[in-house]
Amino acid sequence: MDNWWLYAVVALVVIIGAALLVVPRLRKGRESEPAEQVTKPEPPASSATAVEEAEAPVVEAPEAPEVVAEKPAEPVVEVPEPTVGRLVRLRARLARSQNAIGRGLLSLLASDKLDEDVWEEIEGTLLAADVGVQPTTVIVDRLRERTRVLGTRTAVELRKLLAEELTIALDPDMDRTLHTEPRDGKPAVMLVVGVNGAGKTTTCGKIARVLVADGRTVLLGAADTFRAAAVDQLATWAHRVGAEVVRGEEKADPASVAFDAVKKGIDAGVDTVMIDTAGRLQNKAGLMDELGKVKRVVEKHGPVAETLLVLDATTGQNGLEQARVFTEVCDVSGVVLTKLDGTAKGGIVIAVQRRLGVPVKLVGLGEGPDDLAPFNVSDFVDALLGDERDAKVSG
Numbered sequence: 001m002d003n004w005w006l007y008a009v010v011a012l013v014v015i016i017g018a019a020l021l022v023v024p025r026l027r028k029g030r031e032s033e034p035a036e037q038v039t040k041p042e043p044p045a046s047s048a049t050a051v052e053e054a055e056a057p058v059v060e061a062p063e064a065p066e067v068v069a070e071k072p073a074e075p076v077v078e079v080p081e082p083t084v085g086r087l088v089r090l091r092a093r094l095a096r097s098q099n100a101i102g103r104g105l106l107s108l109l110a111s112d113k114l115d116e117d118v119w120e121e122i123e124g125t126l127l128a129a130d131v132g133v134q135p136t137t138v139i140v141d142r143l144r145e146r147t148r149v150l151g152t153r154t155a156v157e158l159r160k161l162l163a164e165e166l167t168i169a170l171d172p173d174m175d176r177t178l179h180t181e182p183r184d185g186k187p188a189v190m191l192v193v194g195v196n197g198a199g200k201t202t203t204c205g206k207i208a209r210v211l212v213a214d215g216r217t218v219l220l221g222a223a224d225t226f227r228a229a230a231v232d233q234l235a236t237w238a239h240r241v242g243a244e245v246v247r248g249e250e251k252a253d254p255a256s257v258a259f260d261a262v263k264k265g266i267d268a269g270v271d272t273v274m275i276d277t278a279g280r281l282q283n284k285a286g287l288m289d290e291l292g293k294v295k296r297v298v299e300k301h302g303p304v305a306e307t308l309l310v311l312d313a314t315t316g317q318n319g320l321e322q323a324r325v326f327t328e329v330c331d332v333s334g335v336v337l338t339k340l341d342g343t344a345k346g347g348i349v350i351a352v353q354r355r356l357g358v359p360v361k362l363v364g365l366g367e368g369p370d371d372l373a374p375f376n377v378s379d380f381v382d383a384l385l386g387d388e389r390d391a392k393v394s395g
């Protein structure tokens with residue numbers, strides 16, 4: 001027990017040493033806690049971006065004029081194909097789709113014996129080609145008579161006879177002029193009517209291209225206010241050739257859009273104003289009335305030069321009844337027969353003219369911008385029957 005103080009000193013040293021070791025660690029541990037608290041409230045990366053974005057307009061504002069300057073100033077205006085001889089250039093396509101009629105008829109006529117059965121087959125071929133009952137009867141009766149009287153049997157002569165009969169059936173004396181020239185200092189106004197999907201908007205665009213190619217100025221009125229896409233479609237066609245478009249609000253009164261378009265055309269001094277109307281079903285009396293209203297309202301500016309009825313050739317005879325209603329409402333002056341490239345029934349041209357008493361003025365031969373041609377009887381008959389030289393070779 002003499003050394004009790006020695007034990008006391010050692011114990012004190014141990015306690016102090018332990019205290020020196022433990023306290024700094026505790027302190028260190030406490031210091032790290034606030035560090036974690038700092039990282040937690042840091043804004044996440046995305047909110048930092050949001051702040052940058054929120055500030056962006058302020059920072060980028062001075063650059064705005066540069067953006068405007070970089071915009072492509074003018075759309076590229078296309079130069080359409082010249083119109084002269086278009087039907088001839090498109091003849092191969094037309095002939096491909098019509099060959100069934102021409103070849104069928106010519107081979108039947110070249111039969112060893114033109115008996116009752118053969119004439120019935122000829123009649124069937126014409127009916128199947130949508131020529132229509134009455135014109136078919138006339139064509140067959142005349143052919144029968146002429147082959148009997150003339151005793152014609154060579155392929156060349158038979159082709160000539162058939163061509164003559166088809167030409168008569170197509171009424172070459174009908175006036176197929178498209179009235180697009182301004183009169184009395186006012187633009188020629190064209191109304192384009194027809195059922196949904198017949199190709200009205202496309203036809204407006206194609207005609208505008210033809211007119212622009214011929215050096216005319218054109219304004220298009222988008223009176224199909226029922227379908228916003230139709231308005232955009234027309235505007236696209238117009239921009240491609242540099243024509244102006246007048247469009248109304250969606251669901252606006254089509255008659256007022258048409259009226260405004262003609263007024264703008266008069267003020268701007270353009271040559272032709274074309275009004276694209278909504279596709280209307282003939283059994284919707286209200287809609288047909290509205291079409292009549294469009295015409296009356298437009299006529300307040302002066303007479304309409306041309307009312308074109310657009311008909312889809314692939315609807316065949318069924319389309320004719322619909323077509324007839326249009327002729328009653330709006331005094332149709334010409335027919336545009338579209339999609340002739342999509343049918344082997346070219347005889348519909350004969351049926352349309354007979355039924356409506358209106359000339360086919362233009363034909364659509366494809367979806368391409370220049371696939372529209374003035375209708376020409378002799379080119380069409382040539383396309384129906386194939387090249388005359390083919391007949392000579394086989395004759």
Ligand SMILES: Nc1nc2c(ncn2[C@@H]2O[C@H](COP(=O)(O)OP(=O)(O)OP(=O)(O)O)[C@@H](O)[C@H]2O)c(=O)[nH]1
Pocket residue numbers: 194195196197198199200201202203224227230278279280337338339340341342363364365366367371
């Ligand atoms: N193959 C072919 N397709 C055509 C021709 N004319 C138009 N079309 C196509 O027919 C479709 C309908 O044409 P649109 O011009 O939209 O018809 P629309 O009469 O204005 O139709 P709505 O606006 O619904 O009344 C489109 O796909 C055109 O490309 C043609 O001569 N041949």
